[in-house]
Amino acid sequence: EVQLVQSGAEVKKPGESLRISCKGSGYTFTNYWINWVRQMPGKGLEWMGRIDPSDSYTNYSPSFRGHVTISVDRSVSSAYLQWSSLQASDTAIYYCARRYDVTGFHDLWGQGTLVTVSS
Amino acid sequence: ETVMTQSPATLSVSPGERATLSCRASQNVKNNLAWYQQKPGQAPRLLIYGASTRATGIPARFSGSGSGTDFTLTISSLQSEDFAVYYCQQWGLTFGGGTKVEIK
Numbered sequence: 001e002v003q004l005v006q007s008g009a010e011v012k013k014p015g016e017s018l019r020i021s022c023k024g025s026g027y028t029f030t031n032y033w034i035n036w037v038r039q040m041p042g043k044g045l046e047w048m049g050r051i052d053p054s055d056s057y058t059n060y061s062p063s064f065r066g067h068v069t070i071s072v073d074r075s076v077s078s079a080y081l082q083w084s085s086l087q088a089s090d091t092a093i094y095y096c097a098r099r100y101d102v103t104g105f106h107d108l109w110g111q112g113t114l115v116t117v118s119s
Numbered sequence: 120e121t122v123m124t125q126s127p128a129t130l131s132v133s134p135g136e137r138a139t140l141s142c143r144a145s146q147n148v149k150n151n152l153a154w155y156q157q158k159p160g161q162a163p164r165l166l167i168y169g170a171s172t173r174a175t176g177i178p179a180r181f182s183g184s185g186s187g188t189d190f191t192l193t194i195s196s197l198q199s200e201d202f203a204v205y206y207c208q209q210w211g212l213t214f215g216g217g218t219k220v221e222i223k
Contacts, residue, residue: 045206045214095162104211105153105168112162
């Protein structure tokens, strides 16, 4: 089965670091870019950035550049979203999604990871 | 950065009726526009890509049209399972703010 499976929910304190993961299976992981999308509580979808697993090339939205890092480990078919210092405003559900082709649409989504940042 | 604007924010429709959702881009995105459906507690699901091509398994009552800056998603006869939030996205980048389709 073709799927993206994300790591479980996290509860963190402000200032802590965090890395969440997205594991692809059922397809050739390096053939498709992986995107990260944020959804704050009760709000819409925000595109954060993407990575090409074949060479680790990344693009970031200006809104997120410098605040998060996207990486990949080809050996375990996984992409990661990382924070070095969380803020309460990072509380959200984070989705990974596969880019189907150069037009960019997301044909396959992970189930989402809820990140809660609270003191 | 291309800004995507969806209207209306909320659409109240009776089951069996037609729903028309709009999405406008701040600059020309050609036909590189996708639509997604999101139900409460679920990840988004791809409905339409290339402005008008239905994704695998999407019922024919969903149709997309438009190019350049103005796009439309039409649901010809709303079923109970169609009440959800719908998002447009350009070039796999910025999303619109969403349209919630609710039961009238």
